[in-house]
Amino acid sequence: MPHHIDYPTVGIIGLGYVGLPLAVQFIRGGCQVIGFDIDEHKVSAINAGRAYIKSVPAAVIAEAAATRRLTATTDSTLLASADAIVICVPTPLTAHREPDLSFITRTAETLAPRLRRGQLVSLESTTYPGTTEEELIPRLERGSGLRAGLDFHVVYSPEREDPGNPNFGTRDIPKVIGGLTADCLAAGVALYQHAVQTLVPVSSLRVAEATKLVENIFxxxxxxxxxxxxxxxxxxxxxxxxxxxxxxxxxxxxxxxxxxxxxxxxxxxxxxxxxxxxxxxxxxxxxxxxxxxxxxxxxxxxxxxxxxxxxxxxxxxxxxxxxxxxxxxxxxxxxxxxxxxxxxxxxxxxxxxxxxxxxxxxxxxxxxxxxxxxxxxxxxxxxxxxxxxxxxxxxxxxxxxxxxxxxxxxxxxxxxxxxxxxxxxxxxxxxxxxxxx
The missing domain is CATH 3.40.50.720 (NAD(P)-binding Rossmann-like Domain)
Incomplete structure (x- = not known):
């Protein structure tokens, strides 16, 4: 994402308990948000100005939808219009307690053909160290013909939502960010400063991925x-x-x-x-x-x-x-x-x-x-x-x-x-x- 974009258009993939509160904070930070989800009920609710998560004020969604600051869609072709794309999809376990990365890999394969030069891709889904480099980036590069770190930016920034906590909302919780390169990290900081008060840059994607695991293992x-x-x-x-x-x-x-x-x-x-x-x-x-x-x-x-x-x-x-x-x-x-x-x-x-x-x-x-x-x-x-x-x-x-x-x-x-x-x-x-x- 070019650093000179003061108020970027942000595409958020996954409008659940992580994606929707994050969308609200980007809107409050002056950004335009396009929400993507495969659930047509969520898309319809947002475009009608209705909130379906208790922690997200219905009035905020109603106003954002009415002013077109927030639009929701199932049409992945619109991903190309976003300056930054934030991936907030589930990462469950299989029946054998092994990672199920299918939501991430399918998202990457859907996103790749729409990827364009200068865009920023941020993964927020909790996962093991190495996922962004080993699973996400290769799929983005193969499907787009672009090179991560040169043609487009990649960061990993783990979500830290705590639903129901009256003292810490999305904007108040310090946000860890790791980039593929120094320029990627700078682009990530430029993006997230619109939504979060305190940013915590770290040295690599893997450090950021490991940070979230340590918090939850503790x-x-x-x-x-x-x-x-x-x-x-x-x-x-x-x-x-x-x-x-x-x-x-x-x-x-x-x-x-x-x-x-x-x-x-x-x-x-x-x-x-x-x-x-x-x-x-x-x-x-x-x-x-x-x-x-x-x-x-x-x-x-x-x-x-x-x-x-x-x-x-x-x-x-x-x-x-x-x-x-x-x-x-x-x-x-x-x-x-x-x-x-x-x-x-x-x-x-x-x-x-x-x-x-x-x-x-x-x-x-x-x-x-x-x-x-x-x-x-x-x-x-x-x-x-x-x-x-x-x-x-x-x-x-x-x-x-x-x-x-x-x-x-x-x-x-x-x-x-x-x-x-x-x-x-x-x-x-x-x-x-x-x-x-």
Missing amino acids: RCVNIAMVNELKIVFDAMGLDVWEVLDAAKTKPFGFMKFEPGPGLGGHCIPIDPFYLTWKAREFGVQTKFIELAGDINTSMPRYVVTRLLEALSDAGKPLRGANILLLGLAYKKNVDDPRESPTFAIWDLLRARQAQVLFHDPHIPVAPPMREYPAYAGTPSVPLTAEVLAQSDAVVICTAHDSIDYAFVVQHAPLVIDTRNVCAGLPAELVSDKVTKA
């Missing part, structure tokens, strides 16, 4: 540690949350992580295994990462075991029981269900022939999920005294602030609390009803 490993401690302390009759609260009073050398029913979101359950896969190429094992992954993915089964035990103590079998799951989102106060452990719990309960309903104030209908297609279209039930009373047990999977947990405990016969949200309720209310898991 969280994955520490969450696995406290999840394991929860199981150990439960066996000892200790409250892991009380232990952690006491430990965090140390003003140095300790950072509190909280246990839960498993890991969710697109990043932490998936990204560490990208490094695990790539490390094999160098003959290196990632035992710590793999162990953490095993612990975290086992937590839904542990929750179901605790539920089974609590039902058994009440003289009820799990088979045929009416179970209400509170929270389908992967974290509190968001509408994002990606990789939510609630789906794994739901699946385990259905396999044991329990009758399962869910309530989530942010997700009115269960969306299609790659691993759990059977639950798509299931509606969230209202959280009424009648619904709670008709349940044999309620499992709190997500700690949404808008849920009245005292009301839940008051009307439900049994509550399995995986998030410790009932800790502040009166002891006489929770004593015989609430089981921590």
Whole structure:
């Protein structure tokens, strides 16, 4: 991208939880944005001025669409009109925990024939070190006949979205950028300064790719540690949350992580295994990462075991029981269900022939999920005294602030609390009803 373009036209490929908030920030920074997505429903919503992600203000989308500052399309030929193209597509795992780069490779093959001299291509999708140079650039060069670093610029800049965080939005979170060349890096800085306040240039594409993995591996490993401690302390009759609260009073050398029913979101359950896969190429094992992954993915089964035990103590079998799951989102106060452990719990309960309903104030209908297609279209039930009373047990999977947990405990016969949200309720209310898991 020529450095003299003060307010570039930015093409963003992928209008999901990363691409759409980024588009908003580029618009606020004075840029024109063309959004590309294969999902016609998203394209239609944007062009009609509607937002479909809770963290993106609907008024902003409506105004941007009305003024044509933001347009959405499924027509890839329009990519040629953008000065910079930012790729924000998913990077899931296969069933064997190996990287699925098909979204990146297909995007590259679609983009390549439309690529022109002077354009900047930025990859934001989380992936292993080497992806941009080994997978993206060769496809762009083959399909365009142009040379990366000479005819067009390439950078890698990992997304750092934290949906639901009131203190840090897209513009506030420092942005790491690595370039193929020094000129590529300069072009990347010139682009992203329109959308993000603080930029963090690094020496290479691979350093930028590795940075995002380190951030998520750090969280994955520490969450696995406290999840394991929860199981150990439960066996000892200790409250892991009380232990952690006491430990965090140390003003140095300790950072509190909280246990839960498993890991969710697109990043932490998936990204560490990208490094695990790539490390094999160098003959290196990632035992710590793999162990953490095993612990975290086992937590839904542990929750179901605790539920089974609590039902058994009440003289009820799990088979045929009416179970209400509170929270389908992967974290509190968001509408994002990606990789939510609630789906794994739901699946385990259905396999044991329990009758399962869910309530989530942010997700009115269960969306299609790659691993759990059977639950798509299931509606969230209202959280009424009648619904709670008709349940044999309620499992709190997500700690949404808008849920009245005292009301839940008051009307439900049994509550399995995986998030410790009932800790502040009166002891006489929770004593015989609430089981921590």
